[in-house]
Amino acid sequence: MLIGKVVGSVVSTRKCDSLVGNKFMIIEPLDEMKKSGARLVAVDKIGAGIGEVVLVSTGSAARVGTGMSDAPVDAAIVGIIDEGIGLE
Amino acid sequence: MLIGKVVGSVVSTRKCDSLVGNKFMIIEPLDEMKKSGARLVAVDKIGAGIGEVVLVSTGSAARVGTGMSDAPVDAAIVGIIDEGIGLE
Amino acid sequence: MLIGKVVGSVVSTRKCDSLVGNKFMIIEPLDEMKKSGARLVAVDKIGAGIGEVVLVSTGSAARVGTGMSDAPVDAAIVGIIDEGIGLE
Amino acid sequence: MLIGKVVGSVVSTRKCDSLVGNKFMIIEPLDEMKKSGARLVAVDKIGAGIGEVVLVSTGSAARVGTGMSDAPVDAAIVGIIDEGIGLE
Amino acid sequence: MLIGKVVGSVVSTRKCDSLVGNKFMIIEPLDEMKKSGARLVAVDKIGAGIGEVVLVSTGSAARVGTGMSDAPVDAAIVGIIDEGIGLE
Numbered sequence: 001m002l003i004g005k006v007v008g009s010v011v012s013t014r015k016c017d018s019l020v021g022n023k024f025m026i027i028e029p030l031d032e033m034k035k036s037g038a039r040l041v042a043v044d045k046i047g048a049g050i051g052e053v054v055l056v057s058t059g060s061a062a063r064v065g066t067g068m069s070d071a072p073v074d075a076a077i078v079g080i081i082d083e084g085i086g087l088e
Numbered sequence: 089m090l091i092g093k094v095v096g097s098v099v100s101t102r103k104c105d106s107l108v109g110n111k112f113m114i115i116e117p118l119d120e121m122k123k124s125g126a127r128l129v130a131v132d133k134i135g136a137g138i139g140e141v142v143l144v145s146t147g148s149a150a151r152v153g154t155g156m157s158d159a160p161v162d163a164a165i166v167g168i169i170d171e172g173i174g175l176e
Numbered sequence: 177m178l179i180g181k182v183v184g185s186v187v188s189t190r191k192c193d194s195l196v197g198n199k200f201m202i203i204e205p206l207d208e209m210k211k212s213g214a215r216l217v218a219v220d221k222i223g224a225g226i227g228e229v230v231l232v233s234t235g236s237a238a239r240v241g242t243g244m245s246d247a248p249v250d251a252a253i254v255g256i257i258d259e260g261i262g263l264e
Numbered sequence: 265m266l267i268g269k270v271v272g273s274v275v276s277t278r279k280c281d282s283l284v285g286n287k288f289m290i291i292e293p294l295d296e297m298k299k300s301g302a303r304l305v306a307v308d309k310i311g312a313g314i315g316e317v318v319l320v321s322t323g324s325a326a327r328v329g330t331g332m333s334d335a336p337v338d339a340a341i342v343g344i345i346d347e348g349i350g351l352e
Numbered sequence: 353m354l355i356g357k358v359v360g361s362v363v364s365t366r367k368c369d370s371l372v373g374n375k376f377m378i379i380e381p382l383d384e385m386k387k388s389g390a391r392l393v394a395v396d397k398i399g400a401g402i403g404e405v406v407l408v409s410t411g412s413a414a415r416v417g418t419g420m421s422d423a424p425v426d427a428a429i430v431g432i433i434d435e436g437i438g439l440e
Contacts, residue, residue, distance in 0.1 A: 001200070001217040001250055003186065008174015010091065012143055014134055016169030018153060020228040024089070024143070026174045032215045039120045039141065041089040045248075046190055050173070055188055055200070055217065057248035060148045060236045060324075065194060065248030072133075072145035072153030072166040074089055079191030085226070086184015086202045097351015098267065100319055102310055103343030106329060112265070112319070114350040127296045129265040129319065138349070148236075148324045160309075160321035160329030160342040162265055177376070177393040177426055179362065208391045221424075222366055231376070231393065233366055233424035236412045241424030242368060254424040255367030261402070262360015262378040272438015274355065276407055278398055279431030282417060288353070288407070303384045305353040305407065312397045314437070316353035324412045336397075336417030336430040338353055 001057050003081055004029040008049050010041065018071035025077060027056055030087065042075035043068070053078035089145050091169055092117040098129065108161035113165060115144055118175065130163035131156070143167035145168050177233050179257055181204040182226050186217065194247035201253060203232055206263065219244070220252035231255035265321050267345055268293040269274035272315050274305065282335035283307075287342060291320055294351065306339035307332070353409050355433055356381040357403050362393065370423035371395075377429060379408055383438065394427035395420070407431035 008026035012019075023044040028034075030053075040056070045066050048054050054077045056062075062076035063069060096114035100107075111132040116122075118141075128144070133154050136142050142165045144150075150164035151157060184202035188195075199220040204210075206229075216232070221242050224230050230253045232238075238252035239245060271288035276283075288307040292298075294317075304320070309330050312318050317343045320326075320338035327333060360378035361397040364371075380386075382405075392408070397418050400406050408414075415421060415429035418419045 001219075002214075003217060008172060010143070010175065011170045012167035012170035013170050015143065016133060016154060019166060026172070033217075034214060036260045038090075038117075038122060041091060041121075045192060055191065056185070057250050059250050061239050061250040063149050063153060065239060065244075065246060068153075071154060072149045072164055074145050074147050074149040076248060078195060078229060082187045082189050083178035084184060084186035084202070087186065095300075096348060098319070098348035098351070099341035099346045101346050103319065104309060104330060107342060114348070126266075126293075126298060129267060129297075150350060151325050151329060156329075160325045160340055162321050162323050162325040177395075178390075179393060207389075209393075211391060211429050221368060231362070231367065233426050235426050237415050237424045237426040241370060241415060241420075241422060250423060254371060256366035258363045260360060260362035260378070263362065265437075274407070274427060274436035274439065275434045276431035277434050279407065280397060283430060290436070294413060302386060305355060305385075307353075327413050327417060332417075332419060336413045336428060338409050338411050338413040352439075 001031050001055050002033045004056055006048050006052050006054055016072055040075050042077050043073050044077045046077050046080055047079050048080055053081040089143050090117050090121045092144055094136050094140050094142060098152050104160055128163050130164045131161050134165050134168055136165050136168055141169040177204050177231050178209045180232055182224050182228050182230055192248055218253050219249050220253045222253050222256055224256055225248050229257045231257060234251050265319050265324055266293050266297045268320055270312050270316050270318060281343050287308050306341050307337050308341045310341050310344055313343055317345045319345060353407050354381050354385045356408055358400050358404050358406055368424055392427050395425050396429045396430050396431055398429050400429050400432055405433045407433060
């Protein structure tokens, strides 16, 4: 998993049926957790707001582990970070 | 997921049977979402045109989440982006 | 798998139900095993402490291979390294 | 998926039983599709020759989507590219 | 798949039960196949020795394709390379 900040969201009207009803948030990974500086889009399973620091799962975990096995989801917000040791 | 622009398409006559009937689009990820600058090829599940900004799922999500479980697909266009907050 | 040092942990009160009861550790991969310098968050299946050098599995292996098939977990500590040949 | 050129092949006599009978080709991704400059080895499901430009699927798609669910295959040539718009 | 040289091994006494009995080798990918210079740890399914050049599968292929579906394994040595065309 990675930790990042929610920095935005996107709207898509024309999309796969299995995605209807989901919120798509833009995640900026923390500097020490970002791979090649890339932001990503994650489905919000928790109700996170812009500016919150969140835990993001990627790959099949984001789909199968959140009850969306049949949706084309490869990243999901799965927790909101309250505090941490070792975050720079 | 990542957001990118459809910049082209490719034609492949000799291909796996399970891929027949699909359109293969070339995606240029947005600068802030690209990993190591790489473009990728995604199957179009939505009917996107060249120049449109789209939502792309990768990995098993692109295959299982789009009803193509038995096809060798690892990236799919799953939505067209109408608007967004936090896109640079 | 990769080898890294446990450098911290995070607490998340509001999270997916299937994640309740897990410890989330921050892993700093060994220099020669890090991809683009990125740290990651891994669920601890072993009882590792901060400062220990551990074996981390990623992807579906971290979820299916640890008995957490229904949880959104994409990285897990699966062993503690006692010794090694070829670690720089 | 990515597009690359077949630049070579390798022979492995001692290998997992489920890999017997496969051809292992070395793929050089097109410049605009390469991640960190890396070549990869892909099983050839199509009958591609050295010098041909091919479509390559990676991850579980290469295994499940090509009828090799029980083989340790993480990349497969799934098509030969005839032509394209937007290839630089 | 990638091709690399076996450069070492690690020992882990305290590990997930499903990993017991496996050998964990350190792989240095060939220069032209390495992503961001990273070494990785792979379970040895073949009996490779230090210094040998091997074929390594990653992701679910390394787990499902080698009969270890229930173990947290994300990389496996699946062949020993005898010879190759196009290896630099």
